Amino acid sequence: MFYSNSWTKCLIYLIFITSGNSECPKPQVERNQNVVLTNDALLKNDFPEGSEVLFQCTNGYMKAQGSESITCTSGEWSTLELICKKKDCGVPKEMPHLTYEFDKEGTLFGASARAICDKGYQVQGSSYRQCYATGWSGRSRCEVVTCEEPIDIMNGMISEKPDKQFPEYGDVIQYSCDEGYTLIGNISIECEEDGEYSFLPECKDVNDIPLKPTTISASITTSTVPPTIQGTHHSIGEHDTNTATKSPLDRDKVR
Missing domain, CATH: 2.10.70.10 (Complement Module, domain 1)
Structure with a gap:
């Protein structure tokens, strides 16, 4: 036991x-x-x-x-x-005038993408997006660039413009001058990609515009008449010729 x-x-x-x-x-x-x-x-x-x-x-x-x-x-x-x-987030949804620039991770988790708009458009929303476990962060879109409402010029006016308050990229505004004034510069301006206009034209009084100087070309005339020789001495040929033309009486005086 x-x-x-x-x-x-x-x-x-x-x-x-x-x-x-x-x-x-x-x-x-x-x-x-x-x-x-x-x-x-x-x-x-x-x-x-x-x-x-x-x-x-x-x-x-x-x-x-x-x-x-x-x-x-x-x-x-x-x-x-x-x-x-x-995880792969895939390529973000396509939007008009919008493309993306990806980093070395591409579209995989942790990657980042920069939103790029076409010329004349600007990013609205997220400029950069991140690939998270749930997908891409933020939202991006591209909107056309607009310029301020165009202004009149002194002694002139807007003769033609788009039918909108704020012109968009590429829109053209044309100007004309009042009677008695002439336009200096381009007749039109354009809304540019940075939201600014090209240089405004000017309207100046026609009497204030200096005339361009006229160039007169003078011609030089060359005379073909030989110059007159003055003096008391003659060449040998001239002396003989003069002697030959004298009268006999004058020749006797010479002797």
Whole structure:
């Protein structure tokens, strides 16, 4: 009887030790696995032999492959096979005159996109959008640029303009001058992409506008008449000719 009771106690002790050694520690995962324990697994403190716990993908990630569970066997956990990948927000909804410039993450969770409008349009809403677990943040749209209401000019008037209070990008306003005035500059102005107008024309009194100087080209006339030689000395040819034309009486005087 004594031996029987001792053996029973030893057996119970061995079972206790064995069962105690079969417990697994609280499961741990590496951060770069992008997985976490489910809420039920987090609330447990004891993980005896045969226990099973579940994992799930972290916020912004979704299951790509593998099992979400691991099992405690002989005091060790089985290998977690769950692989998670980033969620893809996809390309934001198309809007008129709007395109997006994406960063290196593209359209995956954590990525950012910059809203870009066509020339003459400006962003309304979010200039930058972020890809969250629930999708893209914010909203973006492009609206046409407008200019202030056009003004009249001194001694002139608006002769033609769009049928709207505030002209839009590309709209043209034309001017004309009152009688007796002339227009200096372009006859029209245009609403530009920055919401400003090109330079306004001016109307000036025609009498105040200086005339352009007239260029007169003078012609130089070259005379072909040789200059007159004055003096008392003659060349040899001239002396002989004069002597030959004198009368005989004059020739005798010369002798």
